[in-house]
Amino acid sequence: MSGAAGAETRLVLESADAARTRRIGALIAAVLAPSDVLLLSGGLGAGKTTLTKGLVGALGGDERAVRSPTFTLMVTYETSPPVAHVDCWRLEQLAEVLDLGLSEVLDDGGIAVIEWGEAAAPLLGAGALRVHLSAxxxxxxxxRRIVVSDEGASPRIAALGEAAAAAGLVAADGPA
Ligand SMILES: Nc1ncnc2c1ncn2[C@@H]1O[C@H](COP(=O)(O)OP(=O)(O)OP(=O)(O)O)[C@@H](O)[C@H]1O
Ligand SMILES: [Mg+2]
Structure with missing residues (x-):
């Protein structure tokens, strides 16, 4: 883990299989607060949806119901807090989804989990927790190498780092 106020804090995790990536999703759920935004990046099949399954399960949802929201644009799970799961291929699409209810979910204390989150950064990047999965x-x-990053000296990354280390999920070779 590295970082200082004003800079970026990053944590490099490593997952050997899909089950461990779901577990990392559950650990991330534990450090998110109402109205937080999680931006997921990484190419096709990297594991963005797999990580979201673990996150949704940890918040009391049915992880089997979690799929890439490719055609629906946004799915909201009845978790606590609620999770809005979004595919953001283009920024214009995100603007549409914000109008279609994502803004309301965030205003009401829900969490936004955005696949292809790099495209969302201009609108929702400020204060967002970012996760990049290797291809x-x-x-x-x-x-998969799973790099979690946040702005400034990040207490939530510190907490995640401790939980991940206890679970043996921190990458042995350090920052990539
Ligand atoms: N270590 C791992 N972490 C995550 N998924 C893994 C891992 N090893 C194998 N897999 C498999 O890789 C696939 C990842 O698919 P998933 O839908 O989560 O990716 P995605 O990034 O959401 O893709 P898409 O861009 O199509 O939405 C799943 O079939 C999963 O079982
Ligand atoms: Mg997906």
């Missing part, structure tokens, strides 16, 4: 095949076997 399938980049690391050996089914492994």
């Amino acid at each position: 399938p095949g980049e690391l050996a076997g089914e492994r």
Whole structure:
């Protein structure tokens, strides 16, 4: 883990399989607060939806119901707090989704989880927690490197780092 006030704090995790990525999603859920935004990036099949399953499950939802919201644009899960799950291929699409209810979910204390979150950064990047997953095949076997980053000296990344270390999910080779 690294970082100081004004800079970025990042934590590099490593997941050997989909179950561990779901577990990382659950650990991330524990450090999010109402109205937080989580931006997920990483290419096709990286594990953005898999991580979201763990997050939704940890907040009391049914993780089997979680799919990439590619055609629906936004799905809201009845978790506590509620989670709005969004696919953001283009910024214009996000503007539409904000109008279609995402703004209201955030105003009411819900959490936004946005796949292809890099496109959302101009509108929702300020204060967002960011997670980048490595592409399938980049690391050996089914492994994924999962880099979590936040602005400034981030207490939530510090808490996540402790939980992940206790679960043996911190990457051995440090920052990538
Ligand atoms: N370590 C791992 N972490 C996450 N998923 C993994 C891992 N190893 C294998 N997988 C598999 O890779 C696939 C990841 O798919 P998932 O839908 O989560 O990716 P995605 O990033 O949401 O893709 P898309 O861009 O299509 O929405 C799943 O089938 C999952 O079981
Ligand atoms: Mg997906």
